[in-house]
Amino acid sequence: MSASDATLAAAAAAPQVLLSHHLKALKLPAFLSEYAKVAQDCAREGVDHARYLLRLAELELIARERRMVERRIRAARFPAVKSFDSFDFAAIPALNKMLALELARCEYAVRRENVVALGPSGVGKTHVALALGLAACQRGFSVSFATAPALVNQLMEARDERRLLRLQAQLAGVKLLIVDELGYVPFSQTGAELLFETFSQRYEKGSTIITSNLPFQEWTSVFGSERLTGALLDRFTHHVHILEMNGESYRLKQSKSRRRKNAKADVEESCVCDASLTDGIASQEK
Numbered sequence: 001m002s003a004s005d006a007t008l009a010a011a012a013a014a015p016q017v018l019l020s021h022h023l024k025a026l027k028l029p030a031f032l033s034e035y036a037k038v039a040q041d042c043a044r045e046g047v048d049h050a051r052y053l054l055r056l057a058e059l060e061l062i063a064r065e066r067r068m069v070e071r072r073i074r075a076a077r078f079p080a081v082k083s084f085d086s087f088d089f090a091a092i093p094a095l096n097k098m099l100a101l102e103l104a105r106c107e108y109a110v111r112r113e114n115v116v117a118l119g120p121s122g123v124g125k126t127h128v129a130l131a132l133g134l135a136a137c138q139r140g141f142s143v144s145f146a147t148a149p150a151l152v153n154q155l156m157e158a159r160d161e162r163r164l165l166r167l168q169a170q171l172a173g174v175k176l177l178i179v180d181e182l183g184y185v186p187f188s189q190t191g192a193e194l195l196f197e198t199f200s201q202r203y204e205k206g207s208t209i210i211t212s213n214l215p216f217q218e219w220t221s222v223f224g225s226e227r228l229t230g231a232l233l234d235r236f237t238h239h240v241h242i243l244e245m246n247g248e249s250y251r252l253k254q255s256k257s258r259r260r261k262n263a264k265a266d267v268e269e270s271c272v273c274d275a276s277l278t279d280g281i282a283s284q285e286k
């Protein structure tokens with residue numbers, strides 16, 4: 001390459017260097033990574049400039065939406081990311097599948113209604129709550145997930161450290177609050193009052209999903225006070241969708257069916273052994 005060629009190449013490269021800089025400054029990463037390839041496609045297809053820019057703008061919007069969903073999922077602090085795609089509705093016939101899938105469309109969150117999933121341990125309550133949480137993140141709602149004991153701990157710690165108001169404002173502002181596992185651990189009086197306040201502050205402002213192994217009439221055993229539980233249930237159940245999830249533990253059912261399969265395999269194996277034994281005997285007898 002001659003000196004003049006090098007200068008020409010540098011001059012030609014300069015707009016790309018500058019463009020790359022500007023697109024980064026404007027936070028348009030999809031534009032930056034795709035513009036050259038899309039330009040080639042458009043040139044080949046004879047697409048005009050406006051459509052070229054439109055394609056890039058669409059790619060940027062899709063990428064931005066995906067990043068926002070990822071950010072909402074991270075902010076929600078789900079213990080695991082689960083969806084209804086991996087949920088076997090046949091395993092829990094008591095669950096109203098239509099209602100669960102309808103809730104996954106998140107209209108309830110627009111209307112600021114609540115959801116409660118009730119049933120014994122292992123029936124998939126947390127899975128359903130996570131699936132609804134994920135669906136809400138995908139539809140643009142801010143979500144926060146915590147177990148009831150962890151949330152009470154957070155509230156008590158915040159109170160001790162004089163940052164309760166900030167935490168309460170944060171919890172009141174989130175569009176969907178998921179409180180998992182209400183019922184296993186009873187709260188102290190302060191804990192119960194703080195959780196009650198949290199629910200009160202969210203009343204008709206945002207949606208709350210609660211999962212519990214206890215039917216409503218037994219929630220007093222967690223909150224301690226009948227008066228407090230009554231007031232809480234009064235607000236919470238004003239607009240509530242109830243997912244009844246009575247059934248056998250999914251894990252237990254799986255391990256039982258695994259055991260059955262293993263036992264069947266053992267029987268079949270011993271039959272094969274027996275057959276080869278009798279074959280052997282038969283061939284000896286010949």
Ligand code: ADP
Pocket residue numbers: 082086087088089091092119120121122123124125126127128250251
């Ligand atoms: P719960 O919260 O009611 O105690 P989980 O949601 O934690 O139950 O379920 C226990 C495990 O079994 C989880 O790994 C969950 O994903 C799985 N599970 C439960 N029910 C189902 C189901 N119907 N289909 C697929 N996986 C399920």
Ligand code: MG
Pocket residue numbers: 122125126127180181211
């Ligand atoms: Mg659970």
